[in-house]
Amino acid sequence: GIPHAGTxxxxxxxxxxxxxxxxxxxxxxGPARPRVLVLTPTRELAAQVEENLRAYARxxxxxxxxxxxxxxxxxxxxxxxxxxxxxxxxxxxxxxHMGKGVVKFTNLQALVLDEGDRMLDMGFxxxxxxxxxxxxxxxxxLLFSATFPAEIEKVSREFQKNPVTVEVAxxxxxxxxxxxxxxxxxxxxxxxxxLHLLKEEATNTVVVF
Numbered sequence: 061g062i063p064h065a066g067t068x069x070x071x072x073x074x075x076x077x078x079x080x081x082x083x084x085x086x087x088x089x090g091p092a093r094p095r096v097l098v099l100t101p102t103r104e105l106a107a108q109v110e111e112n113l114r115a116y117a118r119x120x121x122x123x124x125x126x127x128x129x130x131x132x133x134x135x136x137x138x139x140x141x142x143x144x145x146x147x148x149x150x151x152x153x154x155x156x157h158m159g160k161g162v163v164k165f166t167n168l169q170a171l172v173l174d175e176g177d178r179m180l181d182m183g184f185x186x187x188x189x190x191x192x193x194x195x196x197x198x199x200x201x202l203l204f205s206a207t208f209p210a211e212i213e214k215v216s217r218e219f220q221k222n223p224v225t226v227e228v229a230x231x232x233x234x235x236x237x238x239x240x241x242x243x244x245x246x247x248x249x250x251x252x253x254x255l256h257l258l259k260e261e262a263t264n265t266v267v268v269f
Contacts, residue, residue: 070112081145092140092163094147098172101179103128110148129153137162151187165195176205
């Protein structure tokens with residue numbers, strides 16, 4: 061899928077995956093044997109996906125676990141050992157838990173690679189390959205990316221079989237509700253220009269890259 065950022069793509073990939081899970085028995089305790097794995101590039105995105113997942117599944121007997129680095133492993137290990145139908149994770153910390161044997165993917169039915177272009181930019185491809193080598197080859201694989209450069213096409217061919225591409229807008233087109241401006245200034249003046257723009261009264265919500 062090639063959705064624009066901020067278009068609410070979590071529901072379209074989570075809801076169809078929840079329906080078959082809801083017909084199965086709740087997970088047993090012991091090593092987590094999830095049926096759905098969602099890989100994301102950042103802890104913030106993992107938290108957002110897992111929060112939406114819990115909201116959509118609040119009336120279903122499903123358990124989820126969220127796995128990311130930068131925090132203590134203890135609560136994550138406890139959540140995995142309690143059993144989890146769905147695991148939402150960043151690749152590095154997930155590999156740590158896989159190495160400890162607290163999560164196994166023998167029952168995996170679906171893998172979701174979310175924000176694939178960002179995962180490539182952040183250097184996660186080797187970790188993703190390590191994860192995929194340890195999960196069943198017979199699975200559904202969904203890849204979401206805001207852009208679809210040649211590198212993402214190569215990843216799609218590597219990880220997916222006969223994939224179907226769904227685009228919500230033409231590639232490389234801006235969101236119609238967003239106005240875009242370019243200021244060509246010497247590098248030394250970039251910070252001064254940024255401060256000037258931030259002081260504009262019309263500036264409300266701002267993200268600076």
